[in-house]
Amino acid sequence: MTPTDAYLASSKVMDDLRKLNARFIDNFVTNDVASHDAMLHERFIGIRSDGSRIDRASYLEQWASGFDPDVIVYWDVRDELITLIGDVALVRATNKHVFRHDGHEETGMTTYTDTYLFEAGAWKCIQAQITPVAPSKGPADETIVSVYVNGVREERQSE
Template sequence: MSPHETDLATLRALNARFIHNFVTNDAAGHSTILHPDFIEIGTTGARQDRAAYLLEWASAFDPAVITYWDMRDENIAVYGDVALVRAATKWVRHGVTGMTCYTDTYLRVGAQWLCVQAQLTPVAEKNYPPDRTIVCEYHDGVQVAR
């Protein structure tokens, strides 16, 4: 594998881990892939620092509330020691379906990629990426084989 292919594979695995950490409320594991200066910009434009984000992360996914979750339309671009990981998540909360796209910005720190920023944007239904782009899927908090 070329260095670029290795970076893409590493970032693809980190993105899958990011999603799995959310669905399993694994804040401790998630902390290991976040840069010390991490910031999240949520769907309303509100910003959270690393500590507040991880505190929320520990209990944000409730399978009684979020009965469906997938990640789709993954696109990863590497620019030297910076990478943009872009994808969308489709979810069903309290019976209401919605979608959010995200861009996670990673920095290469030594031999490790760390997420320094996550930015979320709501997606209008007419712009939903198709189901054929689903990468991973969860029903009631349990990952479904694809």
């Protein structure tokens, strides 16, 4: 068994992928382009909630200002589901958000699938896809993994 095979068969791999997902979200909330750039595969592509595709460079350019804590006053991660298939991982979760515009708040949810490839000893995201969630289909609050209020991560009892 190679070191890569041993790692992929270990229990450590799922913990690493959960941490990678948390880092992905934290990078978004903090607009951390450098950390996020290091996570992306050179052939990365994003698929937006409207179905359009975005290349790696454009995606990172938008990452620099994609989260404004004065507009996105609440953001959570819930219903995390990670599936490992060989050296590919599907990292899925749903985000609930509250956007504030001109004193009016709008609540919604999106679900995402981030596809990672384990290559040269590291996980690299090769695709990120966002899908809107109908209000009746959103996962329950009991599945919340992390919460950000006005861009600050709140400590949770289960963490």
